[in-house]
Amino acid sequence: MKKFLYYPNFEPPNNEWLKFSLLYLDKFESIIPYNRQHLISDEYKEVHEKTDLVDFFSPEYHHGETASFSAINEASNIMKRTYDSSFLFNRINILRDWKNKQTWDYQIYGEKFPYSWLKFCEDEKIGEQNDDGIILPRSLAFLYMTHLAREIANDRNSNIITDNMDYDRYTSYSKVSPSNIKVKNKFIQGIIKLKVPKDINAIPFKQLIDFRNKNRELIKVFNGEINSVEQMIGNGLTEQQFIDSYNKSLTEITKEILKLGVDTATIPLGFYTLAQNSMALNQEYIKEILTGLSIVGGGYYGIRKTLSDTYQERMCKKYITRLSQLK
Template identity: 45%
Template sequence: MEPLIYYPSFEPPTESWLKFSLLYFENFRPIIPKNRAGNISKSYKDIIDKTDLIDPYNPEYNVGYRASLKAIAEVNKIFGDTHQRSVLFDSANLIRKWQNPENWNFNVYEEKFSSGWAEYCIYNKIGRRTDTGILLPEELAFLFMTYLAKEIAFEESAAIITDNNKYDNFTNYSRSTTPRINHTTKFAKGIFNLLIPQNLAQIPVDKLIKFRNDNREYLKEFNRELQNIQEKISVGYSEQDFIDSYNNIYSEFSRQVLLTGIGLASIPFASYMLIQNPSATTPEYIKEILGALGIIIGGGYTLNSGLRDNRSERYCKKYMTNLERIR
């Protein structure tokens, strides 16, 4: 999975997205100026310190300057065609709403924008300066942060992700997020809903941190396998189909043994149990199993494609099995 730039805030407003990210994302990068790191919560800091999930991005002046130029250009379009473009934010008249100081409730830190953006907002009466930045209406702040995230993503060869679905219409219009990532993330959530035996909200963050660290390699392969089924997802492949396919991986081993011409009744019980054991598909067990069955060709043990070790599939299966055991 490619790097992900997270916006619009430092951290998710609720724990649910964060808990899901501990179980699914390889890594994401919230936009946090270095001198604002003290503004994050203790639990968020714990995740930064104890896992590899969160890698804060410290914005440089140039990305903030470019984002400011693009945000100004976009807001000018809204001023020029207010009623048409207000629909992008599910509003009747954005400018009227933005020019009401009662709606200025989102502070954007000064490390993220140029002085030109602040002057523009103040001149047009859509925001005011604060000791740490500029106070804006929520939609305007989201608009600016979208362009800031896009500039960072371009520079870092990354994708963009947000947990704010309120402004999806604008996000789609601005081509900010990647549909493939959105679809795969939704698919992963469906898998977790089927596998995890209790509501994720009831599982403490500390337990999920430990789970992530204990299963880090399995998580990587789980993501790799999800990337391999992109085309299937688009044609109706379901979360249960994905789970079932990995539950049945090891039946292929049994099928390949039977294709050698040996009937089930002639397979010793101990060998049969090895075949049914997922760990038995690793190379170190293949020789023992085939040797016990007397399957020898040309002085060597047969090992066709159905018996070869597939690390990615095995680790993906292991990860899903461990998800089912979270308590």
């Protein structure tokens, strides 16, 4: 599974996105230069130190050089056709906004860009240098950071992820993040909202960190089940339908046995042990139990596959249940 690369900020400015991430994301990286890591919040530092959710990545010089080249080309084209392009940022005249110094409120630190980007912004009067790097309009900064994130992601075989929905049109136009990732994230957050009985913003970080660390393997299984129904999500599967599918009785093993003509009354205790904890048993013990049922050979594969599928379903159901207990 590809790792996610978070941008445009060092950390999510809104804790809600990070709290949701603790409950379902495998892991992601934040673009934070080494000598700026002291600027992160105590909450983000705690998540970094006490979980496997987030790592820090310091960009290299060549990432900024390539990002600057592509960002300058795109910004130049937008300025030449400002009325045609402004809708990407939900504005009427984006160039007028960029040239208005009162909109220059976003800091990009010097370790993230080369001199070529600074010179371009100053020559076009859409940003200016300060002690920490460059100050410029938020939308222009997002444009540059999108290109920087894309270069780093390409280099590290990652997918880009952001919590900034203000420029959703621009990210869709830039095709920096596959649309299915956005759909899946929204779907999973919908499941969590349905199952967690408390507003996630009211749950302390410490409690969410403890919950994640105790349920790490279940989170992996949960994501695996989401991936298995990805196409159904795109075709309109609702969050409640997904939950309902895991609240039904899991009877696949019994069905498989009955297909083989085995009387369930004759099934030994060992088989129930196998059904309840199949992943913990070695292959030889599984074979011994199935041999006792006289269903090795042609029927073995079907039974074994059902055991595996049922285990995944049971673990997913367990995680959904545990989410409902998170208060």
